[in-house]
Each structure stands twice: as structure tokens, then as C-alpha cells.
Amino acid sequence: MSTDNASQEPVKKKGGKLKLVLFSLILLGAGGGGTYGAFASGMLGHKAEKEDPNPQLLLKGEEDPYPFAADGKEKEAAEPVYGVGGGKYRTAYYDFTDDFTSNLAGDNALIQVSLAASTHYDGRVLMWLKEHETALRSRVLAELAATSEAELMSISGKEELQKRLTKGMNEVLNEREGFGGVDNVYFRSFIVQ
Incomplete structure (x- = not known):
């Protein structure tokens, strides 16, 4: 042992x-x-x-740290267009690739519109518009369906619809990205029948 x-x-x-x-x-x-x-x-x-998680306002001539370009599979209209107006900030426009068609509220009338959205923010907003286009389309169609033909017969009615569409798009982007960034929505074509 x-x-x-x-x-x-x-x-x-x-x-x-x-x-x-x-x-x-x-x-x-x-x-x-x-x-x-x-x-x-x-x-x-x-x-x-x-890095700031939210898009930043871009002055005219300032380089965009998030350049946006369509991937070539979509129509040319998907490429952003940059405004040259008199404002301090750069304006970029996003053209939605397809028209929006909906019934109008309380009528047998139809509306067909082609839309563009503008932003003064960097390219992230444009990327989000493209990425979430399906959700944005759904929101736009809901807003159109909640509108009557009588509301659209005046300029002020069309302007009110633009404001509602802008607010709706920002709500959709806020839900998905935490930031809106759409400054305005524009009608590229507008038909009610």
C-alpha cells in the first residue's frame, strides 16, 4: 500500500x-x-x-450614403428621379411600378391612379418603398376604397386624398422600419369612371 x-x-x-x-x-x-x-x-x-438608424435629410448636391437603383428587372419607372426645385433639401421620387385600381365607396364608380412618392431623406426611404410595396399597395387600395366619387370631383378632395395616402404610407413604413420619410404622394395619372 x-x-x-x-x-x-x-x-x-x-x-x-x-x-x-x-x-x-x-x-x-x-x-x-x-x-x-x-x-x-x-x-x-x-x-x-x-450610425443613425433613421434616414437623414440630404441637402442638394450632397452624396447619398444609401444610393438607390432598381435591379434592372423592373420597369424604368422604378428608378428614382431627383428634383431640382428651389428647396434646401434634395427631393427624390419613387414611381410605383403598377397602377392602382379600386371601387369607390358607396358608388359603382372605379378609380385608377398611377402614383409616385417623394422624400427629402436618404436612399433608405426609397429602398423601403420598394421592399414594402405590397403592404403599401394594400394600404393605398384601402384608402381609395374608402373614398367617394363626390370627394374626388374637387381639387380639394384630391388634395385631401393625397394627404391621406401620404399619412398611410408613413404609417406602413413606421410599422415595418420604425421611420416613415414620405413627404408627399403625387398622382401621375388619375381616372374615375
């Missing part, structure tokens, strides 16, 4: 040293990980600028 105890004692010492080495490595790793975490979070070293 004395030989068994003698042979086991060095093993215990080696196991103890192994545990000490492993424990040291764990502490060094945790320390290094903590240091990395401090650098990554900006607590140590150079603080990285955080």
Missing part, C-alpha cells in the same frame, strides 16, 4: 498544477475578453461613431 500511496501523490500534485494552469488561462482569457469588450463598446480607446 505504501507504494500505491507514493505513486498517487505525484499524480495529485500534477493534477493540482494542471488545475492551476487551467485556472490561470481562464482568468487571462476572461481578462482579455473583458478588455476586448471594453474596446468594442467604446469604453476604452477611440470611440467609433454610431
Whole structure:
């Protein structure tokens, strides 16, 4: 038995040293990980600028950090058009690819419109308009169906519909992206029959 105890004692010492080495490595790793975490979070070293999650207004001539371009599979109308008017901010227009056709409220009349939306914000709004076009189309069709023919016979009625469409599009984008960004909706064509 004395030989068994003698042979086991060095093993215990080696196991103890192994545990000490492993424990040291764990502490060094945790320390290094903590240091990395401090650098990554900006607590140590150079603080990285955080990107604003919301689109930014773009001044005329300012380069868009999120350039938007149609992927070539869609009609040319899907490409943005940039306005050159007298405002301070750049205006970009998004043309919806298809017309909107709906029954009007309380009538046997139909409406068919072709729409464009404008924004003064960066290209993310244009990307979102394209990405969520199905949800936006649904909202536009609901707004058209809630409109009567009598409301559309005056200019003020058409302007009110534009405001409702703009508000509806911003609500859809807010639900999906946390930011609207549509400044106005325009009629490219407008037919009631």
C-alpha cells in the first residue's frame, strides 16, 4: 500500500498544477475578453461613431450614403428621379411600378391612379418603398376604397386624398422600419369612371 500511496501523490500534485494552469488561462482569457469588450463598446480607446438608424435629410448636391437603383428587372419607372426645385433639401421620387385600381365607396364608380412618392431623406426611404410595396399597395387600395366619387370631383378632395395616402404610407413604413420619410404622394395619372 505504501507504494500505491507514493505513486498517487505525484499524480495529485500534477493534477493540482494542471488545475492551476487551467485556472490561470481562464482568468487571462476572461481578462482579455473583458478588455476586448471594453474596446468594442467604446469604453476604452477611440470611440467609433454610431450610425443613425433613421434616414437623414440630404441637402442638394450632397452624396447619398444609401444610393438607390432598381435591379434592372423592373420597369424604368422604378428608378428614382431627383428634383431640382428651389428647396434646401434634395427631393427624390419613387414611381410605383403598377397602377392602382379600386371601387369607390358607396358608388359603382372605379378609380385608377398611377402614383409616385417623394422624400427629402436618404436612399433608405426609397429602398423601403420598394421592399414594402405590397403592404403599401394594400394600404393605398384601402384608402381609395374608402373614398367617394363626390370627394374626388374637387381639387380639394384630391388634395385631401393625397394627404391621406401620404399619412398611410408613413404609417406602413413606421410599422415595418420604425421611420416613415414620405413627404408627399403625387398622382401621375388619375381616372374615375
